[in-house]
Amino acid sequence: MMKYLATASLLLAGMYLSTGPTLAADPGITDTEIVIGDVEPLTGPPALLGVAASIGHKIAIAEANNAGGINGRKIKYVLEDDGYVTARTIQGVKKVIDVDKAFAMLGISGSGQSIAVMPLLEKSGIPTVIDVAPVKFLWEPPRKNVFVVGQSYEEGIIHLVNYLAEKNPGKKWGLITQDDDYGITVRDGFDTVVKARKLNVVYSGNYKKGQQDFSSDMLQLKESGAEVFLAGGIIGENIAMMKELEKLNIKPVVGIFWPGRVEPVLKLMGPAGDGIYAVDYVEPFAGPAGKAFLEKAKGLLPEAEIKGINRYSMTGYAAAKVLISAIERCGKQPTWACTISELEKTRNVETGIMAPISFGPGVRFSNQKLQIMQSEFSTLSFKPVN
Amino acid sequence: MQYFMQLVISGVAIGAIYGLIAMGFAVIYKSTGLVNFAQGEMTMITAYIAWTISTTVSGNVFVVTFGAILAAIVLGLVIERIVMRPMLGEPVFATVMVTIGLAVILRSSINFIWDAYPHGLDVGFGRSIVRIGSIGVRTGQIAVIVTLLALLAAIWAFFRYSKIGVAMRAVAADDRTALLMGISATRVHALAWAASSVIAGIGGVFFALSYDLSPAMFQLGLKAFPATILGGLDAVLGSGLGGLLIGITENLAGGYVGSGMKEVAGFAMIIVVLMIRPFGIFGERDIERV
Numbered sequence: 010m011m012k013y014l015a016t017a018s019l020l021l022a023g024m025y026l027s028t029g030p031t032l033a034a035d036p037g038i039t040d041t042e043i044v045i046g047d048v049e050p051l052t053g054p055p056a057l058l059g060v061a062a063s064i065g066h067k068i069a070i071a072e073a074n075n076a077g078g079i080n081g082r083k084i085k086y087v088l089e090d091d092g093y094v095t096a097r098t099i100q101g102v103k104k105v106i107d108v109d110k111a112f113a114m115l116g117i118s119g120s121g122q123s124i125a126v127m128p129l130l131e132k133s134g135i136p137t138v139i140d141v142a143p144v145k146f147l148w149e150p151p152r153k154n155v156f157v158v159g160q161s162y163e164e165g166i167i168h169l170v171n172y173l174a175e176k177n178p179g180k181k182w183g184l185i186t187q188d189d190d191y192g193i194t195v196r197d198g199f200d201t202v203v204k205a206r207k208l209n210v211v212y213s214g215n216y217k218k219g220q221q222d223f224s225s226d227m228l229q230l231k232e233s234g235a236e237v238f239l240a241g242g243i244i245g246e247n248i249a250m251m252k253e254l255e256k257l258n259i260k261p262v263v264g265i266f267w268p269g270r271v272e273p274v275l276k277l278m279g280p281a282g283d284g285i286y287a288v289d290y291v292e293p294f295a296g297p298a299g300k301a302f303l304e305k306a307k308g309l310l311p312e313a314e315i316k317g318i319n320r321y322s323m324t325g326y327a328a329a330k331v332l333i334s335a336i337e338r339c340g341k342q343p344t345w346a347c348t349i350s351e352l353e354k355t356r357n358v359e360t361g362i363m364a365p366i367s368f369g370p371g372v373r374f375s376n377q378k379l380q381i382m383q384s385e386f387s388t389l390s391f392k393p394v395n
Numbered sequence: 396m397q398y399f400m401q402l403v404i405s406g407v408a409i410g411a412i413y414g415l416i417a418m419g420f421a422v423i424y425k426s427t428g429l430v431n432f433a434q435g436e437m438t439m440i441t442a443y444i445a446w447t448i449s450t451t452v453s454g455n456v457f458v459v460t461f462g463a464i465l466a467a468i469v470l471g472l473v474i475e476r477i478v479m480r481p482m483l484g485e486p487v488f489a490t491v492m493v494t495i496g497l498a499v500i501l502r503s504s505i506n507f508i509w510d511a512y513p514h515g516l517d518v519g520f521g522r523s524i525v526r527i528g529s530i531g532v533r534t535g536q537i538a539v540i541v542t543l544l545a546l547l548a549a550i551w552a553f554f555r556y557s558k559i560g561v562a563m564r565a566v567a568a569d570d571r572t573a574l575l576m577g578i579s580a581t582r583v584h585a586l587a588w589a590a591s592s593v594i595a596g597i598g599g600v601f602f603a604l605s606y607d608l609s610p611a612m613f614q615l616g617l618k619a620f621p622a623t624i625l626g627g628l629d630a631v632l633g634s635g636l637g638g639l640l641i642g643i644t645e646n647l648a649g650g651y652v653g654s655g656m657k658e659v660a661g662f663a664m665i666i667v668v669l670m671i672r673p674f675g676i677f678g679e680r681d682i683e684r685v
Contacts, residue, residue, distance in 0.1 A: 219611060219617075221606060225405065316510070
């Protein structure tokens, strides 16, 4: 009996040693395919960012697949819609991990949604690169398997307000923010500079998410005599504010944040949108890098998807490039552990659309370089300014 | 004074849009006893169709208006025939839940049929600014106020003098007796859905003219619903006026109390009014609350 057991044990040990890496392989990987999952808002107003981010992921994936895939394995992209509803984000991430057996994840939806799925991501251990809504909670404290490409909302606002304060010394300031976590972050960044530079804030408003008419808010801004205005809306809100300012016949210096730095917005603002300052860490589409990105996308995606490209496509593309490159460096038998280790070793990865991306031991945030841009109504574009 | 006047004018302009959508709620309630929770979404769909006509067929204001009205009629009739008529005789709760389901489907359809980007409805009218002293108002805002007033008068005359209007009132009062009198309740219901879709759709088109089209537009329904509760769920004209009251109150609260109060003011107002008149300012006493 003992003899049989010993023989069986030896056989099993032999089988394990000979096929070890295959048996130990993580989910989402076969000899021909590797699955990358994503959960984004594809319906409702935030689809503007979710669809665009997923297009960015698709561009990077198509580019890799056209070049033969990751070491011969084609990438399969599994995309779930959460409608910007946190409960659905959690459900979507669970589905992508447990049912679709994703090997790695990109995305994920908005800031609140990413925060909500963090325990799930940590528990599963799946390599994840977040690119849509970078907020500090996502990298502080650093989680082993979660990496964030971008810049924090707070730093972005600090950079923008500092720039505007330097260009407009001694002016009166106005601010309006949304009544949610996004608005709080914008306000925190603004307040940091207000304290440091002792800015004279004469108007401070707070609007309810979903508000569409800003007539009384902008009238209050006018009455306050504000000369520099930080419009803390996202898309439709900023358009409505600019149109109200035009109606009220005033033109303060206006700053907007990157979630609203979407070119079609300028057309809708009309001449009122000319000269608006914005901050971002991706290149404007009017520049050579932006044009090259669009050209690349045209060769890889159908026309209908090209129309959905905006700045979030660039952040999505960059994150997907970093992830694909890390998996690729793991060679023929990539594992979660190797991918995480290679992501950590990411140094100065060039994407062509933002500053080079780096992570490091205990560093899970790429901390992208920021730049100020200004809108030009005649060309419906944003251009970098000094 | 100028500050007050600017607040009131802007309030009347947005209130007229709420009023039109609120009238849409009331027309359906008056004729069918049902609260249509997809009203905001129907408004949005009509506005998107108007935009599609303006960008693909013609940007002529008359072509867009005719096309949008026609589309709104078809939308109302299709919803009534396919979704609501099979629910006749079912518990009110189930029917209301169907309208909620319909709202979700229509809301999601925006991204499937169109996209998530905001769009401007350009018919060569409505965006220019008229200045009276230092008060500025867009021509689209003037037009929506005039349209609301004209529709209030037309609907009053319709219910008061036309055969169909009297038939609709009869069905609302007692559909079985109306049936015995030879009035087809299903036809009246279909007409109510079509009329509601057109009236609310006009509100949506004016909103798109003065502001923009976006998938968030369905939220207008959430603002118009308090207006119809305030005016009276069964009072079509009262709902229109309720919209104006909500618009003015919101703007005055936003202008004098603070931005945060803007969204709260309308609801605070309906709480107070409903405590005094539970059936709304112009509503009738025995309405069934859903």
